[in-house]
Amino acid sequence: MPFRDRAQAGARLAKALAAYKGKDAVVFALPRGGVPVAAPIADALHAPLDLSLVRKIGVPGQPELAMGAIANGGAPIVVRNEDVIALAGVSECQFERACAEASAEIARRRRLYFGDRPRASAAGRIAIVADDGVATGATTRAALRAVRAQEPSKLILAVPVAPGETLDMLGREADEIVCLETHDYFMGVGCYYDDFRQIEDDEVVSLLERYGPRRPRG
Numbered sequence: 001m002p003f004r005d006r007a008q009a010g011a012r013l014a015k016a017l018a019a020y021k022g023k024d025a026v027v028f029a030l031p032r033g034g035v036p037v038a039a040p041i042a043d044a045l046h047a048p049l050d051l052s053l054v055r056k057i058g059v060p061g062q063p064e065l066a067m068g069a070i071a072n073g074g075a076p077i078v079v080r081n082e083d084v085i086a087l088a089g090v091s092e093c094q095f096e097r098a099c100a101e102a103s104a105e106i107a108r109r110r111r112l113y114f115g116d117r118p119r120a121s122a123a124g125r126i127a128i129v130a131d132d133g134v135a136t137g138a139t140t141r142a143a144l145r146a147v148r149a150q151e152p153s154k155l156i157l158a159v160p161v162a163p164g165e166t167l168d169m170l171g172r173e174a175d176e177i178v179c180l181e182t183h184d185y186f187m188g189v190g191c192y193y194d195d196f197r198q199i200e201d202d203e204v205v206s207l208l209e210r211y212g213p214r215r216p217r218g
Contacts, residue, residue: 009160010040034131049211055102071146127152133189134162
């Protein structure tokens with residue numbers, strides 16, 4: 001059954017994560033689509049909302065096909081899809097150029113989304129990484145590794161929908177996975193939503209202002 005929109009998917013995930021309400025948790029969203037999913041989770045758990053700044057590295061000429069992903073919260077973390085790189089005939093020079101472009105976009109988003117806004121730390125806390133879904137898992141892996149580097153006490157992946165095979169792979173990255181729907185034949189994340197509109201930067205900023213680290217914990 002498709003989700004109405006990202007907010008509904010997030011509300012359902014929040015119920016599945018109810019055991020963590022009032023715990024020392026922090027929610028990290030993958031921008032931009034993961035932010036409206038993560039906001040209801042942060043609200044329900046009384047946890048601050050932050051971002052895991054990660055960017056898909058698309059194949060030249062086919063930007064929606066992920067040949068990897070990069071997370072840049074300090075030292076860059078790069079995940080490579082070697083099978084896609086080989087199948088597309090991408091050279092190392094092309095990969096590095098695409099990686100640099102993705103890193104520049106992450107830097108732009110960091111300036112836009114945060115400015116001088118305080119960031120939430122995962123160190124010693126329950127860290128929940130949320131997105132609107134998983135396909136190949138490249139960006140999710142990069143995000144999980146970036147948050148893991150902060151040394152949380154527990155690392156949880158929370159997504160509404162994903163392919164079962166990808167979740168099996170991600171089980172090596174997270175301590176716990178909460179996924180509402182798994183499908184062996186996966187049609188793409190957007191196919192499981194009635195409303196899968198593009199999320200704009202101003203919506204991300206607005207949700208961070210409302211649920212970010214300055215918000216009082218209850």
